[in-house]
Amino acid sequence: MGKVAIQIFFSIAFFLLLVSRIRPATSQEVEDEEEFNYDPNGENGPANWGRIHPEWGACSNGSMQSPIDLLNERVEVVSHLGRLNRSYKPANATLRNRGHDMMLKWEGDAGSIDINGTEYLLKQSHWHSPSEHSINGKRLALEVHMVHESVDGRFAVVGIMYMIGRPDSFLSSLTQKLQSVAGSSERDTVAGVVDPRSIKIGSRKYYRYIGSLTIPPCTENTTWTIVRKVRTATREQVRLLRVAVHDVSSHPDLEYFPYIK
Numbered sequence: 667m668g669k670v671a672i673q674i675f676f677s678i679a680f681f682l683l684l685v686s687r688i689r690p691a692t693s694q695e696v697e698d699e700e701e702f703n704y705d706p707n708g709e710n711g712p713a714n715w716g717r718i719h720p721e722w723g724a725c726s727n728g729s730m731q732s733p734i735d736l737l738n739e740r741v742e743v744v745s746h747l748g749r750l751n752r753s754y755k756p757a758n759a760t761l762r763n764r765g766h767d768m769m770l771k772w773e774g775d776a777g778s779i780d781i782n783g784t785e786y787l788l789k790q791s792h793w794h795s796p797s798e799h800s801i802n803g804k805r806l807a808l809e810v811h812m813v814h815e816s817v818d819g820r821f822a823v824v825g826i827m828y829m830i831g832r833p834d835s836f837l838s839s840l841t842q843k844l845q846s847v848a849g850s851s852e853r854d855t856v857a858g859v860v861d862p863r864s865i866k867i868g869s870r871k872y873y874r875y876i877g878s879l880t881i882p883p884c885t886e887n888t889t890w891t892i893v894r895k896v897r898t899a900t901r902e903q904v905r906l907l908r909v910a911v912h913d914v915s916s917h918p919d920l921e922y923f924p925y926i927k
């Protein structure tokens with residue numbers, strides 16, 4: 667290869683490298699399972715999320731990061747339901763295996779919640795097992811996050827925590843779909859029309875605090891509302907959510923490790 671050809675080759679290689687580094691993080695939670703994981707000692711584990719992309723800096727440097735313990739002084743208990751006005755409606759949804767978790771993504775208009783006068787549209791729900799938030803240092807079996815976004819790009823997440831017990835009716839309605847996801851390597855599975863009103867809350871008391879998204883880009887100024895009443899799901903329902911993900915850190919037989927960003 668001539669000198670000029672070599673120069674051109676390296677210029678192109680450098681350009682491609684640059685382009686691959688500056689790909690912007692989306693405003694939604696990032697969906698590429700390769701880019702980060704929950705390996706506590708890994709290069710792309712929680713402790714290093716903030717260094718993977720400049721846009722993810724808040725994961726390391728943020729001052730209002732989630733998850734936290736719900737007895738933290740940042741958290742207040744809110745008892746007037748008036749501040750959580752849900753106006754959800756049924757819409758078509760897709761189950762997406764994001765590699766690190768299972769997400770139910772509404773394709774159409776699934777309605778919204780109104781928090782202190784701001785309307786947040788419901789975008790998706792996903793599950794964490796064990797729970798991300800803790801109560802007095804203890805994690806529970808499962809936590810669902812219902813992620814909402816306002817037209818100006820602010821997030822509001824409603825969280826519901828579960829311990830092992832009686833079946834959860836919403837998860838029961840998804841059993842077949844989750845089983846087909848578990849047995850498939852496809853990323854997306856059609857879930858049909860899903861009514862978000864069937865995700866049971868059953869409490870008028872909430873924990874409320876201002877935190878962040880719990881996965882990159884860890885966006886701050888996220889309004890958290892966590893239902894105070896702990897609900898139940900069966901061991902099998904929790905197991906199915908974990909198995910469907912095919913992620914080693916979600917493996918049902920592995921002990922959970924402390925999740926520290």
Ligand SMILES: [Zn+2]
Nearest residue numbers: 792794811880
């Ligand atoms: Zn989450």
